[in-house]
Amino acid sequence: MNTLLDVNGLTVDYGPHRVVDDVSFSIPAGGALAIVGESGSGKSTIARALVRLVRPSAGSITFDGTDLAQLPERKIRPMRHRMQMVFQDPYGSLDPHLTARQIVAEPLRRLGQGSRRDREKEATVLLERVGLPASSADRKPVEFSGGQRQRIGIARALAAAPDLLICDEATSALDVSVQANILRILADLRRERGLTFLFISHSLGVVRAVSDRVLVLNGGKIVEEGVTDEVLRRPRHEYTRRLRRSVLEPALITGRKPRRTA
Numbered sequence: 001m002n003t004l005l006d007v008n009g010l011t012v013d014y015g016p017h018r019v020v021d022d023v024s025f026s027i028p029a030g031g032a033l034a035i036v037g038e039s040g041s042g043k044s045t046i047a048r049a050l051v052r053l054v055r056p057s058a059g060s061i062t063f064d065g066t067d068l069a070q071l072p073e074r075k076i077r078p079m080r081h082r083m084q085m086v087f088q089d090p091y092g093s094l095d096p097h098l099t100a101r102q103i104v105a106e107p108l109r110r111l112g113q114g115s116r117r118d119r120e121k122e123a124t125v126l127l128e129r130v131g132l133p134a135s136s137a138d139r140k141p142v143e144f145s146g147g148q149r150q151r152i153g154i155a156r157a158l159a160a161a162p163d164l165l166i167c168d169e170a171t172s173a174l175d176v177s178v179q180a181n182i183l184r185i186l187a188d189l190r191r192e193r194g195l196t197f198l199f200i201s202h203s204l205g206v207v208r209a210v211s212d213r214v215l216v217l218n219g220g221k222i223v224e225e226g227v228t229d230e231v232l233r234r235p236r237h238e239y240t241r242r243l244r245r246s247v248l249e250p251a252l253i254t255g256r257k258p259r260r261t262a
């Protein structure tokens with residue numbers, strides 16, 4: 001199988017603190033890898049390094065054959081849309097002045113696609129795909145629930161027609177049943193569009209539904225990795241066992257109090 005993303009020896013320092021330490025992994029095209037670890041283990045920092053929101057101190061990030069870690073910013077820009085990120089708190093990342101339809105049409109505009117009408121039509125289709133009716137497309141973010149806003153964030157990421165979708169705790173602010181709905185949509189999209197996934201969560205329970213393989217991160221280092229079901233069934237590392245216990249503890253599945261339902 002073709003490797004879409006190959007990360008080798010990734011290291012990130014914040015001042016004197018090494019928060020990601022010699023992390024290597026790869027994801028085949030169409031594959032789904034999860035990174036799990038407790039709060040502060042360095043998960044988001046890895047995601048941020050991949051989309052160059054933070055510059056690695058060492059290591060390579062090879063995306064479809066090109067090493068991004070070495071590339072100057074202006075050369076990365078044309079590739080940006082191919083890796084899209086869905087964030088934990090979509091509210092913070094959705095422009096409050098725009099309607100859902102305009103938000104989802106924006107990446108299409110940036111990519112110079114079609115007329116405005118075409119783009120808005122496509123945006124409506126994408127919103128419907130993630131379960132938001134066309135009749136709600138003219139509402140602004142504040143008029144949606146947390147789960148619905150998360151769907152807008154996913155539709156917007158899809159608009160860029162990415163190869164790789166990075167979901168950083170995309171469902172952890174949501175209650176369990178809303179989480180399950182969104183995880184199902186993501187799993188379906190993966191099949192339909194052949195999307196490649198990097199799924200970040202502090203919960204092994206969440207990644208079980210959406211990943212083939214899992215990598216367990218502790219203090220910026222990989223402590224365990226393997227096929228998701230195997231790691232869940234037979235965790236080798238004590239830290240993984242501790243994470244797994246949280247799977248059985250509903251209050252810990254989300255890690256925090258659910259905010260609102262969709």
Ligand SMILES: Nc1ncnc2c1ncn2[C@@H]1O[C@H](COP(=O)(O)OP(=O)(O)OP(=O)(O)O)[C@@H](O)[C@H]1O
Pocket residue numbers: 014019037038039040041042043044045046202
């Ligand atoms: N901009 C920053 N400057 C300095 N230190 C930072 C910065 N961002 C994160 N850190 C530190 O880096 C470490 C890893 O943070 P990171 O956000 O990657 O963890 P995480 O695994 O995503 O945690 P969470 O599950 O809470 O989202 C933490 O100790 C954090 O305090």
Ligand SMILES: [Mg+2]
Pocket residue numbers: 043044045168169
């Ligand atoms: Mg994080």
